Every structure is written in structure tokens, then in C-alpha cells.
Amino acid sequence: MPLVRTAELVAAGPVCAFNVITLEHAEGIVAGAERAGTAVILQISENAVKFHGGRLTPIAAAASAVAAEAAVPVSLHLDHVQSPKLLHRAAEAGMSSVMFDASHLDYDANLAATRDAAAWAHDRGLHLEAELGEVGGKDGAHAPGVRTDPREAAAFVAATGVDALAVAVGSSHAMTSRTARLDHDLIARLRDAVPVPLVLHGSSGVADDELRAAVAAGIVKVNIGTILNVAFTGAVRDVLADPALVDPRKYLKPARERMAEVVERMLAVLDAG
Ligand SMILES: [Zn+2]
Numbered sequence: 001m002p003l004v005r006t007a008e009l010v011a012a013g014p015v016c017a018f019n020v021i022t023l024e025h026a027e028g029i030v031a032g033a034e035r036a037g038t039a040v041i042l043q044i045s046e047n048a049v050k051f052h053g054g055r056l057t058p059i060a061a062a063a064s065a066v067a068a069e070a071a072v073p074v075s076l077h078l079d080h081v082q083s084p085k086l087l088h089r090a091a092e093a094g095m096s097s098v099m100f101d102a103s104h105l106d107y108d109a110n111l112a113a114t115r116d117a118a119a120w121a122h123d124r125g126l127h128l129e130a131e132l133g134e135v136g137g138k139d140g141a142h143a144p145g146v147r148t149d150p151r152e153a154a155a156f157v158a159a160t161g162v163d164a165l166a167v168a169v170g171s172s173h174a175m176t177s178r179t180a181r182l183d184h185d186l187i188a189r190l191r192d193a194v195p196v197p198l199v200l201h202g203s204s205g206v207a208d209d210e211l212r213a214a215v216a217a218g219i220v221k222v223n224i225g226t227i228l229n230v231a232f233t234g235a236v237r238d239v240l241a242d243p244a245l246v247d248p249r250k251y252l253k254p255a256r257e258r259m260a261e262v263v264e265r266m267l268a269v270l271d272a273g
Pocket residue numbers: 080135173201202223
């Protein structure tokens with residue numbers, strides 16, 4: 001199955017995007033998607049690139065190779081990019097989409113930076129996602145009270161030309177409990193006001209029924225990261241208690257398998273792809 005483009009998967013949505021930090025993440029995500037028989041997006045965040053010493057190419061090449069051999073359609077996405085320099089490396093690294101995140105700026109500055117990013121991306125045939133109404137938690141502080149205003153969102157999309165919009169509707173990044181309550185009425189109003197697909201970030205903190213309701217109300221792309229890391233680290237912790245264990249395969253294999261199980265289950269919940 002060839003690597004596909006994010007725009008195709010979003011157009012056929014709903015679709016889940018899972019965060020890749022290590023090769024084992026990419027392998028586990030694709031294994032889970034293959035069991036579910038569902039397309040997925042592998043996304044690499046700017047923070048993951050920083051973890052890899054600021055190098056995008058090695059982890060992108062690994063994810064791309066895993067995608068190319070997958071039995072289901074897989075696309076590559078560069079997530080939460082704040083650095084224009086990193087944005088400008090997306091195409092050569094095999095990404096077909098980028099989330100450019102200027103949501104920490106005020107409205108006018110976010111709009112100007114996002115408009116430039118979208119123009120650059122469109123010149124290269126890339127799908128550009130942006131964010132309006134900052135989804136909290138990336139700095140460790142949950143900000144579930146922030147909300148995206150539908151009228152502002154419509155004006156923002158018209159002025160920037162973005163292809164998808166991440167919205168603040170009650171979720172928060174980095175949650176390890178699935179207790180976030182979403183504003184489903186607001187999701188529906190955003191869907192009606194905004195002509196491009198809506199993206200939910202921080203979906204690890206959202207329970208199954210809330211996620212289903214969010215997709216029913218109009219969310220098209222569901223970003224999932226933290227719940228994979230909970231699975232990975234939990235599996236490693238379970239086996240590392242044995243002090244005689246030194247072979248990394250002995251803990252990375254169950255970690256990868258635990259992530260695959262989570263991916264398969266989340267895709268079943270959302271009936272995605
Ligand atoms: Zn996010």
C-alpha cells in the first residue's frame with residue numbers, strides 16, 4: 001500500500017492521527033491500524049523532532065518506510081510546528097501535511113503567521129492545519145476553559161486559506177485520565193460556521209462516548225498522543241522490575257504491542273478511516 005496524502009484521508013474522514021516519537025511508535029500504530037483495517041496518519045511533532053536532536057529526517061524516513069510497507073493507507077503529518085525553519089523542511093521529509101501552530105500568538109499575529117505558512121504549504125501541494133483558540137496542556141498546564149469562537153474561526157479560515165482547523169472545545173493536551181468534557185454544541189456550531197474539517201487535539205483525555213459524540217457533531221481528524229505513551233511506558237515498567245533484564249527488545253516489544261492494542265481499540269471506537 002503506497003504512502004497516501006493526508007488530504008485524501010481527511011476528505012474521507014473521520015481519521016485518527018497518532019503521534020510518533022520512536023520507530024516502535026510507528027510500527028505499533030501501523031500494526032494496530034492493520035488489525036482494524038483502517039487508514040491512519042502518523043504525525044511527528046516539533047517536540048519529537050527536538051527529542052531527535054533537532055533532526056527531522058531520520059525519524060521521518062523511518063515512519064515513511066513503515067508507512068510504505070503498511071497493509072492500510074498511511075500518511076505522514078508534521079505536528080505543532082512553531083518554527084518556520086522546520087515547516088520549510090516538511091516537503092523534503094516526505095510529509096504531505098503540516099499543522100502550523102501560532103495559537104500562542106494573539107489573533108492578528110496568529111492570522112499573519114498562519115497565512116504565510118498556508119501560502120508556503122500550498123505552493124508545495126501540502127495540506128495545512130492551523131489552530132485557533134489555544135488548546136492547553138502542551139506546557140503541562142491544562143486550560144480546558146479556552147474555547148474557539150465560531151465567527152472568529154470562520155473569519156480566520158477565510159483570511160488564511162488553511163485546509164483544516166484545530167479548535168478548543170474542552171480537550172487539553174497531555175491528559176492521562178479520560179475525563180475531559182467536550183462542548184458538543186460548540187463543535188456543531190463550528191462545523192456549521194467553518195468550511196474546512198475540524199481537528200480535535202488532546203483526544204487522549206476524552207472518553208469513548210465523548211469522542212464518538214465529537215465526531216458525530218463534526219470533528220473530522222482526531223489527534224491521539226498521550227494515551228500511546230501511557231501504554232508504552234506502562235508496558236516497559238511492568239517488565240523492567242526484573243534486574244536481570246538487559247535486552248531492550250524484551251521491553252520494547254511489549255511496549256510496541258501495547259500501543260498497537262490501544263490504536264486498534266481507538267480506531268474501533270471512532271469507526272475511523
Ligand atoms: Zn495537539
